Amino acid sequence: MPDARIRILSQLSEVRPAEWDACAAGGAARPEPFLAHAFLSALEESGCAAARTGWLPQHLILEGPDGTPSAVAPAYLKSHSRGEYVFDQGWADAYNRAGGEYYPKVQVAVPFTPVTGRRLLLKDPQDPVGRPALAAGIKQLVRLRGASSAHVTFSTQEEWESLAAVGFLQRTDRQFHWTNNGYATYDDFLGELASRKRKALKKERREALGPGITIEWLTGSELTEAAFDAFFMFYLDTGGRKWGAPYLNREFFSLIAQRMPETVLLVMARRDGRYIAGALNFIGADTLYGRYWGAVEHHPFLHFEVCYHQAIDFAIARGLKVVEAGAQGEHKLARGYLPTTTYSAHYIVHKGLEGAVAQYLERERAHVEEDAAVLTELGPFRRCSEDEQD
Incomplete structure (x- = not known):
């Protein structure tokens, strides 16, 4: 994209709320609550998502020639793996035992919020440049900060697939959602x-x-x-x-x-x-x-x-249309909340660690799919063949 650049923001106040929200909304009337400038800036201004808590803001802003953001991504430099709900502590322990340093890492996410949503926030959803530009920016941020990896968590399936095409590993999990x-x-x-x-x-x-x-x-x-x-x-x-x-x-x-x-x-x-x-x-x-x-x-x-x-x-x-009741909790099944797949994408610099994690994720994805099928079958809804009388 000629004359475009990516800036890294150390705090969300460096971008106008209306400009961030235009990207976060992606053509809709307004962004989903957790992607809004109001929500993310409240986390920073209250000190909840800040350097002292291990969530150093490193937001990515893709700007055109006039300096107007055309795409953004909420990103943080992490010194731990808490508050993410996509668990990689085992990867960190294995890498550290092998002599590596897993932290810092880059997290593209909404802090403390296991809710699926867009993470590569394009002002124009049809923009062919914004998503690959942000993906490249995430990798560059990893290199600039000397991080071991980048983790795009609770993304949409479309983002998950596009990130896989540029070298990110694919991970799945499941939550329980109710459908109206x-x-x-x-x-x-x-x-x-x-x-x-x-x-x-x-x-x-x-x-x-x-x-x-x-x-x-x-x-x-x-x-x-x-x-x-x-x-x-x-x-x-x-x-x-x-x-x-x-x-x-x-x-x-x-x-x-x-x-x-x-x-x-x-x-x-x-x-x-x-x-x-x-x-x-x-x-x-x-x-x-x-x-x-x-x-x-x-x-x-x-x-x-x-x-x-x-x-x-x-x-x-x-x-x-939907109630998302948060992470985990098979007790939700009996109350009409059925298994729904969640997605995350992971970029790991060290090839040895990347290979080991890739093998693990392949097995894990198969297990998540099988588990969801079994749980759905155990759900409380009537089967088509049932002819019940109260």
Whole structure:
């Protein structure tokens, strides 16, 4: 591309929000929440994604002759493998034992966010130059920073395939997503389940709200600091148990409430006049993204109600097509969330390590495919041959 160049930004504030978002939207009315300048800059300004936490911003900006960005990629120089949800610690250990240095590495991703989305963000989706230019820029960034590798995680399948064509290794995994097949009510969804599964979910929802618990949906102007104070206590409890130290701080939640309130949904459970549990979600163009959950009281099935059933209720009410309920969790299967493949692409400099990882990934991809097929078969939906009577 004549007269084009790639710049590396050490902070997102070096690019105008409208210019970043035009690339992140890729021709849509607005970008998905996690790709928006408002979200990514909140991570940086709050200190959650910063050098001191091992997430040094190194964003790539492809500029034309007039200096206007035509493509961007959220990139970070990492000194560890935490907060990624695509696990390569085994690769790091093997390389370090062989005398190499795995860190630093380059991560093209949304920090702390295992959500599939575009990572090579083209302003014009039909631009034939932007994607290969960014791929070349990622490799060059690896060389400039003396990194061992680059990892493009939770990409689209199209990006995954295009990166494979320029030397990136292909990796797959699976999550559990719920799909809205045009349901008008939650009961319409239940009608597609096997009788035993349907009855179990009805009972589960009744018992979850039995002890005087009510549910509130908070979004937009309803997202008060008091509500986020309560939610942050839930988040600290869960984060402390899962990761040892939570990735996000209180300031981050205030920033997203201020900058993108229309895309944030808090599902909060209240009992005896106070909040006792909650889940944070983000609202995309056609998808509800479940992110964090926590509680200060234990009640049977409340986790499933707040995180999964209420998310389905909201998606049906808003006409959203998909609920992505986060990473892992085979317990989601019984609640109508089916296996969905996720994709990541990996560029490794050392040929010996690259060869070993390539062999491993070939076996892993086959296992992921087989596992997804088995789990789908075990799902709660009725088989075509079933003729059930309630």
